[in-house]
Amino acid sequence: MVQVNISGIMRKTEDSPTVFEVEAKNIRQLLVNLEKHYPEMKPHLDKGVAVSVDGTIYRDNWFQSIQPDSEVYLVPRLAGG
Amino acid sequence: MTHSSDFNAEKASNLKVIGTRPARPDGVDKVTGRARFGADMNLPGQLVGRILRSPHPHAIIKSIDTSAAEALDGVKAVVTRDDFAENPDNHAVLCNVMAREKALYEGHTVAAVAASTATIARKALKLINVDYEPLPHVTDVDAAMQPDAPVLHDTIFTSGVDPVPTIPSNIVARCEFGHGDVEAGFAKADIIVERELKTAATHQGYIEPHACVASVSTDGMSELWCCTQGHFDDRKICAALLGIDVSRLRVTASEIGGGFGGKTTVFIEPVALALSRKAGRPVKIVMSREEVFKASGPTASTSMRVKIGVTNDGRMTACDGEFRLQGGAFEGSPFDSAAMTAFACYDLENVKSVAFDVVVNRPKGAAYRAPGAPMSVYGVESVVDEVALKIGMDPIEFRLKNAVRDGSQSSYGPKFGPNGLVETLEAAKAHPQYKTPLGPNQGRGIASGFWFNYGGETCSNLNINADGTVTLAVGTPDIGGSRASMCMMAAEELGIPYDSVRATVVDTGALGFNEGSYGSRVTYASGLAIINAAQQAITEMCKRASMMWDIPADAVTWEDGYAKPSGANAGEFEPMSLAEIAAIAANTGGPIAGHREHNADSAGISFGTHIVDTEVDPETGRVDVLRYTVIQDAGKAIHPDYVEGQFQGGAVQGIGWALNEEYIYGDDGKLQNAGFLDYRVPVASDLPMIDTVIVEVPNPGHPYGVRGVGETGIVPPLAAVANSVSAAAGVRLSELPMSPPRVLKAMDDAKQAAE
Amino acid sequence: MSGTHVSTTINGDAVEYVCDVEETLLDVLRNRLGLTGAKEGCSTGDCGACSVTVDGRLTCSCLMLAVEAEGHEIGTIEGVANGSELHPIQQKILDHAALQCGVCTPGVVVAVKALLEKNPDPTETEVRYWLAGNLCRCTGYDKIIRAVMDAASEMRGS
Incomplete structure (x- = not known):
């Protein structure tokens, strides 16, 4: 199981959970399983998120591997000016 | 391979x-x-395109009558909202490019003409009859968040809150980042400082106005020449808005006369294509400077609250910030990156950073160099300066004591890898400027800043x-x-x-x-x-x-x-x-x-630290920048001249943001300073040389160690200049720009309070 | 529409054109004569991107009507280099990397050339005030000022 930390717009109330657990070996599985097990996340996932794996932020790379002990955060999709 | x-x-x-x-x-x-820049391209048979813009900051467009304009000799095409099909995937860009039900800001495009000469095009614009029903407007971010504010879109129900509101508002979204328990952290603090601060909206100020030439052939093959930061992005959005295949639109990027984020989106390009398609001839559109100010994409104005607790020995125990950003008339202010970058320099046990995306009757914002970061970092670094002063600690030592290092958890979540923040602080401490004595009415400011890089x-x-x-x-x-x-x-x-x-x-x-x-x-x-x-x-x-x-x-x-x-x-x-x-x-x-x-995916993060000395004229409140040093981690400088150039250019844009630049709106919701004379970007005589120190802590994700360098340079200067001016004036200012009247008033108020 | 006939000199060459009375010199240079080196950044005389010389005097071509060029000598960026040989200020701008996007550069070159013809040994402060009418948003001016000082020094033969 991978521990997924959420932040930003997905963190809706002071006491809402910030860590979710899903089975995932890569980013695609992570997103698919989050949507399956936590359907309330679907609107945010549909709009687009980036995934930070061990400190590197991936915007689109579905097949980036994730280890069971990887540090995983869902973060906004940012680019810059 | x-x-x-x-x-x-x-x-x-x-x-x-x-x-x-x-x-x-x-x-x-x-x-x-x-x-050859954007406006330097011409095609045979090309027509002149001109745009009719809303004089109202907020109005229902009841009808548009173009018949008289179309009848004018030399007019070859007129386009309005009727020439652009609804496009749910790109709704905001479409509505910004050509107003639909409502005009949402002064300058919003309402119609456009293509004519054989500029004179005829101008005449034709006057013959277009638009029936507006003016509505109440709001241009201030705090006012727009009030429950009784005029609502721009009845489709916005704040997201990021639970439960979702049942009535529409101007608050698009709330986001929150952080970890730990800030209340517990503040309980451990010896000193707590909390401040409300504001920054004005600014413009990227590129010297070259937006310009394009569009040519749509009768078989649908289309060409676009334009000054842009991303011609492939332009192709994607223009093809979508015009309903043409991507393969049928070829976009050529001209030389570009500055962008700084402001040329990452489209304004006139889809309009020129629509005009060309209708007229069957090439159409050239060049924005005037007034149009650039009123109808391109400036950055957000902000208001914010920052609270920081520290122990007497200089350890930060808790940081809490709330950042409110207006991004113009549509969603998309850089609120999330403002929240994420605000406290990113510090290794914190307890941090909470909340931000709001707010719409107002101003032009739709575009990116501007490290979007969101200069503002929130201004707030945070101002309060950091104040707490360091209160506990009598050197501002660089204070930052070194709390700085993130390799392996620190960032304030927005993930752990940081190798980075150069500490190296920039050490270089600042060792820099001759930091040791140079100051004279009367002079002050020195320090600030650090962070940007992700992409x-x-x-x-x-x-x-x-x-x-x-x-x-x-x-x-x-x-x-x-x-x-x-x-x-x-x-x-x-x-x-x-x-x-x-x-x-x-x-x-x-x-x-x-x-x-x-x-x-x-x-x-x-x-x-x-x-x-x-x-x-x-x-x-x-x-x-x-x-x-x-x-x-x-x-x-x-x-x-x-x-x-x-x-x-x-x-x-x-x-x-x-x-x-x-x-x-x-x-x-x-x-x-x-x-x-x-x-x-x-392995762009390295980047930190910088700036030192600035200023002198405040006690008679007029005018601020002179005496000396300035930018220290930034470039990972590896490929061409050091252009790395230095990025540092210097970012710093000077930040100086302008700190001291002069602002979008000034009247009560009528109209922009009052849509020209370089009144907007006042820094000129050569305002400035000293901008010294630079390139720190090189390699990015582990690049064979030479390269990190992006373009944006971080604009993050620290707002705060660095504010801290310097506060030291020189003997009073802390909490609103940008620190224009002479504002500085003078702050000094007078402080004097009166002391008497 | 009846235009006005103008005879003038541009970069040493006799030039004739017909223009509308409302057209600026910048409009005519760019749109009728194909001299697009001068840029329109503001059309209000604030940015200096359209700098030219009129009888040797630095002028914003966006603030001058094209009909006013009658009988005068106009100098534009296209006439600054001597054939393929760059003017020292052009070379020094390259040497010092004193440009990023380069859109202000033609105006800066024209302005600096005019300065150094009047004042071959300007102080840094004099250069900064002379160039206060030439906005550059990319560089923060540092490298431009260094390039100007270096060009002035070289032209003085020191």
């Missing part, structure tokens, strides 16, 4: 071309006036020419000398002179998709693609040499521009130069090239 982007310490310490300062390949054209979708081609020279095809517009750095990286890898390599920014027909020149990504992402493309070409050249020598390809190595047998066992052969291999390419398998397509 596989491509590695891992840092290669041996390679990075043996670079020959990287780190030198050659002249840029486009330099002569730029100093002689030969370079990579993204990129492809580049490298072609070996028969004469031994090399041409590069790059898909990211050259906004500040990147063709030079591309040539340097190719020359470095291939082992040939810099002058043998030439780079071209090619049109959208010549390469696969490239994201634009934003996010400090060009030297990193396009450059990495060039490095990889060179490596691919080297593999092929080694193969060609092996054919000549009749030995296995893997028995050939590449060294300093030559293919060589890899060792005694491989055989004794005279090394073959790149030029020798290129000359016989036709006989050994055909042209030799390398290419690389990637989604670059």
